[in-house]
Amino acid sequence: MPSPGRLCTRPADPCRAIELGVDFIDTADSYGPHVSEELISETLYPYPDDLVIATKGGLERPGPGQWPANGRPEHLIEACEGSLRRLKLDQIPLYQFHRPDPAVPLEDSISALVTLKEQGKIRHIGLSNVTEDQLRRAQQLAPIVSIQNRYNVEDRQSESLIDLCEQEQMVFLPWAPIQNLGRNRIVQEIAQRYGATPRQVVLAWLLARSPSILPIPGTGSVSHLDDNVAAVAIKLTPADVASLIGNAG
Numbered sequence: 001m002p003s004p005g006r007l008c009t010r011p012a013d014p015c016r017a018i019e020l021g022v023d024f025i026d027t028a029d030s031y032g033p034h035v036s037e038e039l040i041s042e043t044l045y046p047y048p049d050d051l052v053i054a055t056k057g058g059l060e061r062p063g064p065g066q067w068p069a070n071g072r073p074e075h076l077i078e079a080c081e082g083s084l085r086r087l088k089l090d091q092i093p094l095y096q097f098h099r100p101d102p103a104v105p106l107e108d109s110i111s112a113l114v115t116l117k118e119q120g121k122i123r124h125i126g127l128s129n130v131t132e133d134q135l136r137r138a139q140q141l142a143p144i145v146s147i148q149n150r151y152n153v154e155d156r157q158s159e160s161l162i163d164l165c166e167q168e169q170m171v172f173l174p175w176a177p178i179q180n181l182g183r184n185r186i187v188q189e190i191a192q193r194y195g196a197t198p199r200q201v202v203l204a205w206l207l208a209r210s211p212s213i214l215p216i217p218g219t220g221s222v223s224h225l226d227d228n229v230a231a232v233a234i235k236l237t238p239a240d241v242a243s244l245i246g247n248a249g
Ligand SMILES: NC(=O)c1ccc[n+]([C@@H]2O[C@H](COP(=O)([O-])OP(=O)(O)OC[C@H]3O[C@@H](n4cnc5c(N)ncnc54)[C@H](OP(=O)(O)O)[C@@H]3O)[C@@H](O)[C@H]2O)c1
Pocket: 009, 010, 026, 027, 028, 098, 128, 129, 148, 149, 174, 175, 176, 177, 178, 199, 216, 217, 218, 219, 220, 221, 223, 224, 225, 227, 228
């Protein structure tokens, strides 16, 4: 399992990311589609021993800007086979169901992932864009090790799921972790005090918010990658963490 507390990224300069200690990379078959997974294997294969690659299946890309869900078991099986091929892996360390498909019973989709796990094609099952109720239904069928939902200083809809991840030793992967909060007075003030950028403050806040949180900021810039990883060293005080809770401006 990925250990929370290390930042991860899509590769800006993947070798630089590895050099900086990034040991968890999150992607999906739908990114590109396929391009992100292909780039990861082209650049990083053979992988460092401690690198955990997480991918996702369950969305299709019929055209630009279109991301319809497809949670049919046969689609998930085929999607996983494609990810294995593109990533040049025998087993995907963490395979996440990208988003429940309203047209397919959740249990049917999760059962396909259970089959893939039994076949050794995936090691752990994660969920993305789920509610607590959906998590509970999935947990009836298999251990779930991670949840990837949108969460940041301004979007706290998944607040209770983070506490739940902490209680049940799951990892919470907040997507869209970085917001440009340069105009938020409290973020600005904290950034000034720590000699950090507002984006570093919101990343440090995520890391301080819960030991279960593993932020997955994406970047195409090496200097942003450096800045994002450097946010790990910023240790916000409990008072600073509290001052950002419930504050969006
Ligand atoms: N599960 C889901 O439904 C879902 C949905 C969306 C995303 N995700 C996941 O979230 C992760 C990240 O997604 P993402 O790459 O789309 O976007 P992101 O992390 O939400 O944001 C990336 C944006 O922030 C900018 N940025 C990053 N670091 C910066 C810095 N230090 N200073 C200034 N700008 C900075 C990037 O610009 P530069 O390139 O210029 O740095 C880019 O525009 C991925 O692993 C993805 O899988 C999941």
